[in-house]
Amino acid sequence: MPRLAIEGGSPVRASMLPYGRQAIDAADEQAVLGALGADFITTGPLVNRFETVFAERVGAKFAVAVSNGTAALHAAAFAAGIGPGDEVIVPTMTFAASANCVRYQGGTVVFVDVRDDTLNIDVDAVRNALTSKTRAIVAVDFAGHPSVTEELRSLARSRGLRLIEDAAHSLGATLDAKVVGSFADMTTFSFHPVKHITTGEGGMVTTNDSELASRLRRFRNHGITSTHFDREKVGSWHYEQIDLGYNYRLTDIQCALGLSQLAKLDRWVERRRAIAAKYDKAFVPLKAVRTPAVLEGADPSWHLYVIRLRLSLLNTDRGNIFRALRAENIGVNVHYIPVPWHPYYQKLGYTKGQWPVSEQAYEEMLSLPMFATMTDGDVDDVIAAVEKVLRAHQTPLP
Numbered sequence: 001m002p003r004l005a006i007e008g009g010s011p012v013r014a015s016m017l018p019y020g021r022q023a024i025d026a027a028d029e030q031a032v033l034g035a036l037g038a039d040f041i042t043t044g045p046l047v048n049r050f051e052t053v054f055a056e057r058v059g060a061k062f063a064v065a066v067s068n069g070t071a072a073l074h075a076a077a078f079a080a081g082i083g084p085g086d087e088v089i090v091p092t093m094t095f096a097a098s099a100n101c102v103r104y105q106g107g108t109v110v111f112v113d114v115r116d117d118t119l120n121i122d123v124d125a126v127r128n129a130l131t132s133k134t135r136a137i138v139a140v141d142f143a144g145h146p147s148v149t150e151e152l153r154s155l156a157r158s159r160g161l162r163l164i165e166d167a168a169h170s171l172g173a174t175l176d177a178k179v180v181g182s183f184a185d186m187t188t189f190s191f192h193p194v195k196h197i198t199t200g201e202g203g204m205v206t207t208n209d210s211e212l213a214s215r216l217r218r219f220r221n222h223g224i225t226s227t228h229f230d231r232e233k234v235g236s237w238h239y240e241q242i243d244l245g246y247n248y249r250l251t252d253i254q255c256a257l258g259l260s261q262l263a264k265l266d267r268w269v270e271r272r273r274a275i276a277a278k279y280d281k282a283f284v285p286l287k288a289v290r291t292p293a294v295l296e297g298a299d300p301s302w303h304l305y306v307i308r309l310r311l312s313l314l315n316t317d318r319g320n321i322f323r324a325l326r327a328e329n330i331g332v333n334v335h336y337i338p339v340p341w342h343p344y345y346q347k348l349g350y351t352k353g354q355w356p357v358s359e360q361a362y363e364e365m366l367s368l369p370m371f372a373t374m375t376d377g378d379v380d381d382v383i384a385a386v387e388k389v390l391r392a393h394q395t396p397l398p
């Protein structure tokens, strides 16, 4: 058996392979340079164009561009009318921003557990968490697997709850052949460099509801009814601030990059799916690995590829497997620490041990490298390193 790099052996690869990274080409650079030379470098014509093309791509009537995915969630929580005294149901297995948006609005986060297969929100847990104060549900498409099922939609509808889909992981994913972007009242996206497409920082909210769309538009611009660009066009100075909004605008420079990136999305999602299929196939013989579940009718877009370790078949824990893979120069990661475990939420009084599925999953999970420009050689390196490290730690059969 080859010696593990962590024990002084030679690593599977010579340089660190990250778990995710952006791809910027000459067309992207040209697009940004073009925008830099234009009259409006912040709110100009490219914001509208990016929104229009994006809305079309995800099958929504309206898209509102904002400065990042967290701002998108904040805007959605605002437009949903969340305020002090309101309860919003959020799954534990996500990035903190999915819950923080409720806190920005002064609302109360009610954390619920996830399903053991997809690690998406558990609809039965949602049903059990409903009270007379529940106003909204945030459903997170974990790793890129759609989470807004017909069951969740009809539950929200029957209780008069706003449904927000955090689709930071799932741009390009489909459920029953329909693309993510119009399943919920509002769907939020992120254009952080590790996500499917990037604008450096950036985000989007999509909706089919024109009233929500105008609230979202005002919110990203101080709560003001028109933009500087609109006023220049009609030669007017008058505007009104209706709500307390923020400056959450995305610039024309970033939208130029977004448009250029979006043109490559289909190809990139296809590549992510091919990498996921290759991982799935390679890990079948490894009994200590649980590969990600895909429900019937779903076609995830694979922001992450998260394996779960069957710890009973290993003589060590996830932490040691993580460190051993890092030593092999495979940039594994962990998504996520259950959100209520963070000190901020602990101080608010959430106590550990209430979400057994996500808390157990957290001990078992590893995110393997997954990005569209990974070469077949990179994928082979990840597979070789996982095989090498797990074979070294498998408990011998009796």
Ligand SMILES: *Cc1c(COP(=O)(O)O)cnc(C)c1O
Pocket (backbone or CB within 6 Å): 068, 069, 070, 071, 094, 095, 097, 098, 140, 166, 168, 169, 190, 191, 192, 201, 202, 203
């Ligand atoms: C990345 C991410 C966000 C936040 O997006 P930013 O653009 O980084 O603010 C929100 N929710 C989830 C699930 C994410 O992965």
